[in-house]
Amino acid sequence: MARKERGGSVGTPATVALGNAGIAYAVRAYEHDPAAESFGLEAAEALGVEPGRVLKTLLVDTGAGLAVGVVPVDRTLDLKAMASALGVKKVAMADPAAAERSSGYVVGGISPIGQKRALQTVVDSSAHEHETVLVSGGRRGLDLELSPSDLVAVTRAKTGPIAR
Template sequence: MSRLTHASTATPALRVLSLAGVDYTVHEYDHDPRARRYGSEASEKLGVDPQRVFKTLHILVDGEPVNALVPVSGQLDLKALASVAGGKKATLAGVAEAERRTGYVSGGMSPFGQRVTLPAFIDESAAQHETVFVSAGRRGLEIEIRPHDLFMLTNAGVKRIAQLD
């Protein structure tokens, strides 16, 4: 893997990865502003299996914010997430709340470089791949990274939290 750090693509997420010294690759594609399924768009435009592209979701577990990363080919299992996070109920945070708390726009939410470090949970299916993709902090920009590095840098709990298609 290599690193790509063009000034035009420097996001907080890429700065975190550069400082951490892990290997990663940045992939850029032309985002269609009409697209509403951002992860699926990334998968299609990059020609990557949707099981390897992970969306970062901002979730409230018993009212406390957490990040949940699941493949775009599946859905977050809210009950499973609440259980692994030690709570009773998980709900999706509103878009405005998620953007305010993370500092990223919807569809460009990276698990790295958020305004506040939150507990993170990643679906265990990520470990099945040599590399996975997550947002680099803006629509049309993805990070390819080894799952171990993703787990380590997010200090994530790695459990089954997705219902895979």
């Protein structure tokens, strides 16, 4: 990554966490359209990035708590594969209000980085096909670009084939 952005007007828990970890990243902001049907596909189009490089953050309920799945925006989370990656029988998508309370972010702007509560995280293995990926920076209209290995490191994630 060419440079590290810090603080200023884009300070979010995600940028603070990356700064504290010494991880290089680039801020990629765009004008969010409230009428957009897919926040992730909107980001990919607005930033001129192939959708497979833009990752969405989805929270699931394991029955014993929440966990985080990170998959490309042009794919869906395979719940059976996610459960298997977590070592549980099944998972269901988390209630949006529970996801917001747990992460400290709003739906459509949930970042896998700097969440209020550290949760078990799984990043789809396809992320490693790219030199850099983009994830939400903690609010709609703000993405952060970083290497997949840095994303995995800062979120203490495991990787696996969880997208379909």
